[in-house]
Amino acid sequence: MPAQPRPSDEERDDTHAISDLEQFVGYNLKRAYVIVQADFRNALGQDSLAPRVFSALSLVVQFPHISQSKLARHLGIERSGLVAIVDELEGLGYLSRDTVPGDRRIQALVPTEKGRQAYAEALATVRAHEKALLADLTKEERRTLISLLRRIRVKGETE
Template identity: 50%
Template sequence: MSKIDKDTVITDQKLRQFVGYTMKRAFLTVREDLATVLEPLGLRMTSFSALAIIHENPDISQSRLAEALYIERSGVVVLVDELESADLIERGRVEGDRRQYALRTTEAGEAKWQEAERAVQAHEDALLRDLTPEERSTLRALLRRVRRR
């Protein structure tokens, strides 16, 4: 048996027949490009997502944030600490429950969200420039249907 040398093109045609593989490859492209867009803003994909959820749901608890982001509660603590250290969110006490915090964006967090939302929208516009508005809508609808499965 001979090994494939470094100049041989490696194919993945067998994997390309699977939707999951194609979705994964597309996601990796999106993630890599998005990281480049968010880095100058001091955000990562997870911190951007958390900021979006907190912005849209003022006074959300850390447990509900973890649930919304599909991450472990321990992971959300680190994320909340990061956003709070950057003065993008604040933790408030929940009346009647001393163990929980209500999360909301600060004024700086609101401004950062607006800036990041514009940057991510521009990122998606560039990434999906070859798709018509109808195709983009169809793509989102199809992905939502797969997710609901």
């Protein structure tokens, strides 16, 4: 019996093959992040809050009078990198800067009513986006996923 010709690289169906890369947590996290971020932007709209701006607004709404330094630490970014985000939120009328009694060098960030309303609307949209994106996971699987990701994050933040 003559040997069958081998399919070319273009003809081979590798859609279900597992590559070495797929065995790495980092690779899967990055690919998942790209998908989540793209869906997030699609859900909120391209002209709406970027994920980093939404995150900052979330913390300002939940922790009114948070200092810029604390906000930067919560977000895991350099304080200098936070300036553009705070400027954007202030420009949108979503927060104001206030001095801290006893130390006028520190600026506290305070959400405006407009900021609280924008956050509430965005939060509802983000919750719906995650619910749809993770619809194939059970509630327990979603809790486990968040718990595992949080453990990785916390470990990385303490090192």
